[in-house]
Amino acid sequence: MAGSIFGWRLATPVVAGVLVASTTFAAEPARQVTFTKDVAPIFQEKCQSCHEPGSIAPMSLRTFEESRPWARSIKTRVESRQMPPWHIDRSVGVQKFKNDMSLTDAQVATIVAWVDQGAVQGDPKDMPPLKPVATGMYWQAERDGFGPPDLIVKSGDQTMPAVHQDEWWRPLVDIPITEPRWVRMVEIRPSNMQGRKILHHSIAYHVLSPENVDAVSTGTANGPRNAANQSVDDLVNRRPQLMEWAIGKGYDRFREGTGKLIMPGEKIAWDQHIHAAGEEITSGSELGIWLYPKGQEPTKRSYLIGFTGLKNGPLSLDIPPNQISHTEGFTVLTQNTIITNFQPHFHLRGKAMTVEAILPNGSTQIISSVSNFNFNWMTNYIYDDDAAPAFPKGTIIHVTAWYDNTSNNKNNPDPNQWVGWGDRTVDEMAHAWMNVVYLTDAEYADWLAKHKPATGTSQQQQ
Numbered sequence: 001m002a003g004s005i006f007g008w009r010l011a012t013p014v015v016a017g018v019l020v021a022s023t024t025f026a027a028e029p030a031r032q033v034t035f036t037k038d039v040a041p042i043f044q045e046k047c048q049s050c051h052e053p054g055s056i057a058p059m060s061l062r063t064f065e066e067s068r069p070w071a072r073s074i075k076t077r078v079e080s081r082q083m084p085p086w087h088i089d090r091s092v093g094v095q096k097f098k099n100d101m102s103l104t105d106a107q108v109a110t111i112v113a114w115v116d117q118g119a120v121q122g123d124p125k126d127m128p129p130l131k132p133v134a135t136g137m138y139w140q141a142e143r144d145g146f147g148p149p150d151l152i153v154k155s156g157d158q159t160m161p162a163v164h165q166d167e168w169w170r171p172l173v174d175i176p177i178t179e180p181r182w183v184r185m186v187e188i189r190p191s192n193m194q195g196r197k198i199l200h201h202s203i204a205y206h207v208l209s210p211e212n213v214d215a216v217s218t219g220t221a222n223g224p225r226n227a228a229n230q231s232v233d234d235l236v237n238r239r240p241q242l243m244e245w246a247i248g249k250g251y252d253r254f255r256e257g258t259g260k261l262i263m264p265g266e267k268i269a270w271d272q273h274i275h276a277a278g279e280e281i282t283s284g285s286e287l288g289i290w291l292y293p294k295g296q297e298p299t300k301r302s303y304l305i306g307f308t309g310l311k312n313g314p315l316s317l318d319i320p321p322n323q324i325s326h327t328e329g330f331t332v333l334t335q336n337t338i339i340t341n342f343q344p345h346f347h348l349r350g351k352a353m354t355v356e357a358i359l360p361n362g363s364t365q366i367i368s369s370v371s372n373f374n375f376n377w378m379t380n381y382i383y384d385d386d387a388a389p390a391f392p393k394g395t396i397i398h399v400t401a402w403y404d405n406t407s408n409n410k411n412n413p414d415p416n417q418w419v420g421w422g423d424r425t426v427d428e429m430a431h432a433w434m435n436v437v438y439l440t441d442a443e444y445a446d447w448l449a450k451h452k453p454a455t456g457t458s459q460q461q462q
Contacts, residue, residue: 034122085377149288188245195283309430
C-alpha cells in the first residue's frame with residue numbers, strides 16, 4: 001500500500017512506512033502543570049545547552065520570564081519534534097542511541113499541557129537552581145561526561161567578508177603525538193562563537209604514514225572500479241577521515257573496542273567550507289581527540305563512509321523549481337559490516353532520507369530514516385552497541401533522498417531556481433555519513449548467533 005509525502009505518491013511500501021510519521025503522545029496530565037515545577041527541569045535537561053545567553057539559539061529559556069513569550073512557538077516545535085533537534089523516524093529502524101537528546105512522550109505531553117493550560121509560572125520555590133551559563137565554546141562530549149579531549153588540533157583562522165562567494169579553505173596541520181595512539185572519539189567545533197555563522201562543514205582528512213595504510217577503507221564499492229571510470233564516491237570513501245562535521249553536529253563516538261589509529265608524523269588535511277553571514281567574521285575549526293588509555297588499544301578499526309544517494313553520480317542530480325524531487329543511490333558492502341551511526345547530509349532543499357539494506361537473499365531491512373530534515377541541525381544518531389545492525393558481504397546499502405524545492409521549505413533561498421549537485425550551500429547533495437566496522441566471516445557468524453531472533457535490527461539469512 002503506497003503512502004504519500006507532500007501530496008506525492010510513494011512507490012514502495014518500505015518508503016511509505018518510513019515517511020508517514022505517526023507520533024502518539026502520553027495522555028495530557030489532568031493536574032495544573034507549572035513552569036517552575038514541571039517545565040523548567042525539562043528545559044534544563046534537554047534545551048538550555050543551546051537556549052542560554054550567548055549560545056546558538058535565538059532565545060534563552062532559563063527562566064519563566066524568558067520562556068513565557070515563546071510558549072506557543074515552543075509547543076509547536078516540541079509537538080512536531082523539530083526541537084530538540086532529533087529528527088529520526090521513531091516508527092522504523094534502530095531506536096536505541098548513545099546520544100539521544102530527544103524529549104520523551106511524557107516530556108512532550110507536559111510541555112504541551114503547560115501551554116494549553118495558560119503557561120503559568122507556579123510557585124517560585126519549586127524552581128530548580130539555575131545552571132551556570134557557558135561563557136565560551138565548549139565540547140559537547142565533555143558536557144556529556146567524557147571529560148576534555150586529550151588532543152586538540154587547530155586549523156588556524158580564515159576571514160570571511162560580510163558579502164562574498166562561498167570559500168573552501170584547506171590548511172595542512174601536524175597531529176601532535178610522539179607515539180602511535182588509538183582514537184576512541186572525535187569532535188569538531190568552530191574556533192569561536194562567531195564561527196558558527198560561517199562554517200558550513202569541516203572535514204578532518206587523515207594524511208597517513210606508510211605504516212598506517214590499513215586506515216584506508218576497502219569494504220565498500222559503488223559504480224565501476226576501473227581506473228578510467230572510478231566513481232567519485234569510491235574515491236572519497238577511500239580517503240581516510242578522522243571526522244566530518246557540519247552545522248549542528250556533535251561528536252563521533254566509535255563503537256567500544258574500535259577506533260582510528262594515528263601515528264607520529266601524520267597530519268590533518270582540513271577541508272573547510274565557509275559562507276558569508278552578512279558580517280565580517282574570522283574563524284576556523286578545532287578537532288578534539290579522545291584517546292584510548294595505553295594498554296586498552298582496540299582490535300578493530302572504524303571507517304567513515306559517505307553512502308551515496310545518487311546512483312548515477314553527482315552530475316545526475318537535477319531538482320526542478322517549485323517541485324518535490326527524489327533520488328536514490330546504491331553502495332555494495334564487500335565485507336561483513338557493522339553500521340554504528342547515521343548522519344543524513346543535504347543542503348538547503350534536503351527534506352527526507354531513508355537508508356535500507358538489501359541483503360544477498362533479497363530481503364530488505366530499514367536501518368534509519370529522517371522525514372523532517374533540518375539543514376541547521378546535521379544531527380548524528382549514534383547507535384547503542386547492542387542495537388547497531390550488521391550485514392553480510394554482498395549487502396547493498398540503498399539510500400533514498402527527497403528534496404523540497406518549494407516555498408513550503410523555510411530554508412529554501414529561492415524555489416524558482418533549478419538546483420544541481422555542488423559544494424556551495426545553495427547547491428545540493430545527498431549522502432549518509434555512517435561509521436562502519438568490518439567483520440571476518442567467523443565474527444559475523446558469531447554476531448548472528450548472538451542476535452537471533454530479530455528485534456528489528458538483525459537478520460539471520462545470508
